[in-house]
Amino acid sequence: MPFSLDEDQLDCLQELINVAMGQASDQLARYLDTFVFLKVPNIELVKAEEFSKSLTGDNQSTAVVSQGFFGYEGIRGEALLVYQHKDSDHIADLLGYDPDELSDEEQLIDISSILTTTFLNVFARQIDNQLSYNAPKLLTSEQDSMSEYLDHLSFSWDIALKVNITYQVTDYSFNCDMILLIPESAIIDIKTVINRILEAL
Amino acid sequence: MSGLETYCAEITDKLNCGILLLDVDLKLVMWNQFLEVHANKKLAEIAGQSIFSIFPELPQRWFERKITSVVQLGTPSFCSWEQRHHLFELPHTRPITTGSEFMAQNCTFSPIKRNNKIEHICILIEDVTDVCYYQSMLKKTMNDLALSNRIDGLTQIFNRKHWEDCLAQEFAKARRHDHKISLIMFDLDHFKLLNDKYGHQGGDRVLIDIAENVTSMLRLGDIFGRYGGEEFAIILPETDIKGASELADRLQKSINQADIIFQKNCIKTSVSIGVAELDKAESHYESLISKADIALYKAKSSGRNQFCVYE
Numbered sequence: 001m002p003f004s005l006d007e008d009q010l011d012c013l014q015e016l017i018n019v020a021m022g023q024a025s026d027q028l029a030r031y032l033d034t035f036v037f038l039k040v041p042n043i044e045l046v047k048a049e050e051f052s053k054s055l056t057g058d059n060q061s062t063a064v065v066s067q068g069f070f071g072y073e074g075i076r077g078e079a080l081l082v083y084q085h086k087d088s089d090h091i092a093d094l095l096g097y098d099p100d101e102l103s104d105e106e107q108l109i110d111i112s113s114i115l116t117t118t119f120l121n122v123f124a125r126q127i128d129n130q131l132s133y134n135a136p137k138l139l140t141s142e143q144d145s146m147s148e149y150l151d152h153l154s155f156s157w158d159i160a161l162k163v164n165i166t167y168q169v170t171d172y173s174f175n176c177d178m179i180l181l182i183p184e185s186a187i188i189d190i191k192t193v194i195n196r197i198l199e200a201l
Numbered sequence: 202m203s204g205l206e207t208y209c210a211e212i213t214d215k216l217n218c219g220i221l222l223l224d225v226d227l228k229l230v231m232w233n234q235f236l237e238v239h240a241n242k243k244l245a246e247i248a249g250q251s252i253f254s255i256f257p258e259l260p261q262r263w264f265e266r267k268i269t270s271v272v273q274l275g276t277p278s279f280c281s282w283e284q285r286h287h288l289f290e291l292p293h294t295r296p297i298t299t300g301s302e303f304m305a306q307n308c309t310f311s312p313i314k315r316n317n318k319i320e321h322i323c324i325l326i327e328d329v330t331d332v333c334y335y336q337s338m339l340k341k342t343m344n345d346l347a348l349s350n351r352i353d354g355l356t357q358i359f360n361r362k363h364w365e366d367c368l369a370q371e372f373a374k375a376r377r378h379d380h381k382i383s384l385i386m387f388d389l390d391h392f393k394l395l396n397d398k399y400g401h402q403g404g405d406r407v408l409i410d411i412a413e414n415v416t417s418m419l420r421l422g423d424i425f426g427r428y429g430g431e432e433f434a435i436i437l438p439e440t441d442i443k444g445a446s447e448l449a450d451r452l453q454k455s456i457n458q459a460d461i462i463f464q465k466n467c468i469k470t471s472v473s474i475g476v477a478e479l480d481k482a483e484s485h486y487e488s489l490i491s492k493a494d495i496a497l498y499k500a501k502s503s504g505r506n507q508f509c510v511y512e
Contacts, residue, residue, distance in 0.1 A: 027273075028274075031273050031274055098262070101260065101263045103284055106284040106285070109279070109284065110278075113277075113279055117276035121274075121276055133277055135307060136279060138283075
């Protein structure tokens with residue numbers, strides 16, 4: 001399979017992500033003034049037809065925010081921030097805003113953008129790249145609507161690289177999942193970058 | 202300035218979006234022609250002033266926190282019209298053909314580094330008044346469509362499909378919480394004769410008046426729909442057969458006493474009503490409908506203009 005990563009490539013990607021997670025967690029902790037814990041990432045290839053199931057799983061996510069990213073050498077993809085209902089109560093507090101300064105939607109979008117861009121900026125630095133982002137967009141915010149949303153999509157890709165990182169902010173009992181999805185053509189480009197790093201070792 | 206830099210300055214001035222540069226103390230360093238024109242202030246006169254004195258409408262605390270995230274994390278930040286219609290009170294290019302007073306905006310806050318240190322913040326302001334306008338129209342149309350999908354065009358009460366969806370939901374709710382639920386179904390007596398005598402418009406007037414009359418007698422949680430041509434149905438959540446029968450009695454009397462005026466004619470009409478309560482053993486909501494239907498048939502065969510209870 002042209003898109004699958006061998007063990008060395010997977011290890012290398014895992015290591016890059018680990019380092020980025022560490023630095024991102026440190027930066028976030030300083031900005032948010034609380035400890036931010038990132039769980040060990042889960043890296044896998046997903047097929048388009050299995051994507052909905054892998055995303056919604058048993059949990060009924062209530063809000064999903066999408067933010068696209070792109071950089072040099074064909075690196076690009078989409079980050080999805082997935083929230084469960086109970087986890088989105090204290091976001092304004094966490095962000096350092098008064099709750100009446102911004103709507104619930106804006107809180108979700110703001111925290112999503114911060115988590116995504118902080119992590120990806122550090123990741124990009126690891127691979128000597130620089131990423132740009134488009135404006136984050138709230139895809140769904142109602143119960144059960146994520147699977148409905150996905151059912152209406154016809155995917156233009158067959159396979160994607162999926163990296164799932166769970167964020168936990170225990171002080172605010174806040175949890176969310178960041179799911180990075182890299183479409184097939186960009187997987188080849190990521191592999192080129194990884195191979196270059198492996199060769200330099 | 203080199204030749205290319207002059208080009209860049211000229212291009213930024215031709216862009217149809219605002220570019221604004223602040224230092225980390227939130228003082229204005231420069232902006233492009235778009236902002237100079239739309240804010241109607243000369244850069245030379247206001248450069249170095251605080252952004253909050255140039256745009257006093259900005260939410261200061263929110264804005265400062267937003268900028269802090271950009272500077273501290275070194276990441277861009279965004280603000281969309283969908284959450285905040287606009288940040289800066291600027292005029293726009295469709296003042297006549299949209300209802301919007303200020304330009305709807307998508308704003309992007311980007312950190313600008315010099316010598317590896319963030320010294321400036323660039324704010325990009327896109328005019329999205331058009332998008333905002335069409336999106337709101339689309340939203341309104343979708344809402345209207347969703348509503349018309351649920352409503353019976355003639356009587357303005359729920360149509361059969363939506364009413365039945367409601368029954369399925371209420372049935373499930375009653376089962377879950379072990380609550381009572383009752384059903385009333387009623388039919389206009391000799392409706393065909395009314396149509397023959399007064400024409401279809403007369404018949405329509407009767408249906409509309411009865412729907413209005415019944416609606417005015419219901420509680421907030423009751424769900425009223427047009428089941429078929431001259432057949433109506435009411436879901437009564439948390440109501441037992443006694444409560445349902447009392448309502449049926451009042452409905453039957455009220456409709457029988459009402460005068461329906463159509464083209465100077467006073468039309469008198471009556472209804473036959475069937476009442477049923479959900480049985481504990483029942484596992485389908487459909488059987489509640491057939492029970493109310495059986496009671497309705499009994500009311501008809503016993504001479505109409507009355508209500509019967511399913512037993």
